[in-house]
Amino acid sequence: MAEIPPEQMDSQTRAQAHLFNQQTPGASSSKAAQDTDSKKPPLPKGVVLDKDGKPCRTCTSVASWRALTKQAKSDSSSTSTSSTTSSATSSSPASFAAAAAAAYGTTPSTSTSTPADCPPDVEELGRSTWTLLHSMAATYPEKADTQQQRDMQGFLKLFSRLYPCWVCADDFQAWMAHPSGRNEPRLGSRAEFGWWMCDAHNEVNRKLGKKEFDCRFWEERWRTGWKDGRCD
Numbered sequence: 667m668a669e670i671p672p673e674q675m676d677s678q679t680r681a682q683a684h685l686f687n688q689q690t691p692g693a694s695s696s697k698a699a700q701d702t703d704s705k706k707p708p709l710p711k712g713v714v715l716d717k718d719g720k721p722c723r724t725c726t727s728v729a730s731w732r733a734l735t736k737q738a739k740s741d742s743s744s745t746s747t748s749s750t751t752s753s754a755t756s757s758s759p760a761s762f763a764a765a766a767a768a769a770y771g772t773t774p775s776t777s778t779s780t781p782a783d784c785p786p787d788v789e790e791l792g793r794s795t796w797t798l799l800h801s802m803a804a805t806y807p808e809k810a811d812t813q814q815q816r817d818m819q820g821f822l823k824l825f826s827r828l829y830p831c832w833v834c835a836d837d838f839q840a841w842m843a844h845p846s847g848r849n850e851p852r853l854g855s856r857a858e859f860g861w862w863m864c865d866a867h868n869e870v871n872r873k874l875g876k877k878e879f880d881c882r883f884w885e886e887r888w889r890t891g892w893k894d895g896r897c898d
């Protein structure tokens with residue numbers, strides 16, 4: 667089967683590539699990158715590259731990131747110190763990871779979590795962001811006036827462009843812009859917005875093969891606390 671050129675990949679294809687742990691368009695968007703890549707060992711499963719071809723930590727899970735740093739460490743230990751120094755200043759994924767491994771200062775472990783004061787991976791970034799987004803819905807006015815709706819509309823538009831995991835951002839934007847208009851933010855009231863945010867989150871849950879959340883409970887989860895009193 668012919669390969670789909672990166673520039674022709676739609677967001678579904680990219681999402682699948684991401685889910686099935688293939689390299690994403692940023693991995694090899696130029697001939698030069700492809701030539702260079704063909705000489706390197708394949709990147710570990712799950713590593714997502716940025717649009718500039720460098721590993722994107724905020725798009726990659728801790729486990730895959732650690733596999734990458736481990737691979738880079740073993741690559742660099744088989745070369746001389748001087749080549750390690752020069753590779754650390756180049757922009758190749760392996761050298762980038764080598765620099766990251768060096769920055770850890772220890773042998774990378776295979777743990778699936780990092781100390782709390784390390785940069786976030788795609789999952790930690792996601793959890794923190796959902797906390798912010800659902801909390802914004804939870805504190806949204808019960809009835810929003812035109813200006814409040816405009817402000818939130820503007821926030822969501824910018825958020826969906828600037829979210830630091832680019833594959834996530836692209837798909838979120840595409841979901842919001844569904845041609846039918848069915849996924850446009852619903853901003854008339856807290857109830858509407860909270861439900862919309864829950865739908866948005868469920869879209870990502872589905873994409874990742876996770877269980878969907880029952881949106882009837884969004885407010886207990888994010889605003890009032892559960893009725894059994896465990897959050898009081």
Ligand SMILES: Cc1cc2nc3c(=O)[nH]c(=O)nc-3n(C[C@H](O)[C@H](O)[C@H](O)COP(=O)(O)OP(=O)(O)OC[C@H]3O[C@@H](n4cnc5c(N)ncnc54)[C@H](O)[C@@H]3O)c2cc1C
Pocket residue numbers: 788789790791792793794795796800829833834835837838863864865866867868870871873874876878879884887
């Ligand atoms: C806009 C956006 C797009 C993302 N896209 C991707 C992506 O393309 N690929 C990727 O790997 N990761 C993506 N993520 C991250 C992903 O959604 C998760 O945050 C991450 O996988 C960690 O998941 P988790 O199971 O810890 O819980 P999370 O999904 O982060 O959920 C946190 C908590 O929210 C509650 N919750 C779950 N679902 C809902 C819901 N529908 N409504 C209300 N509350 C809910 C649950 O209590 C859960 O424990 C994205 C995150 C965001 C914010």
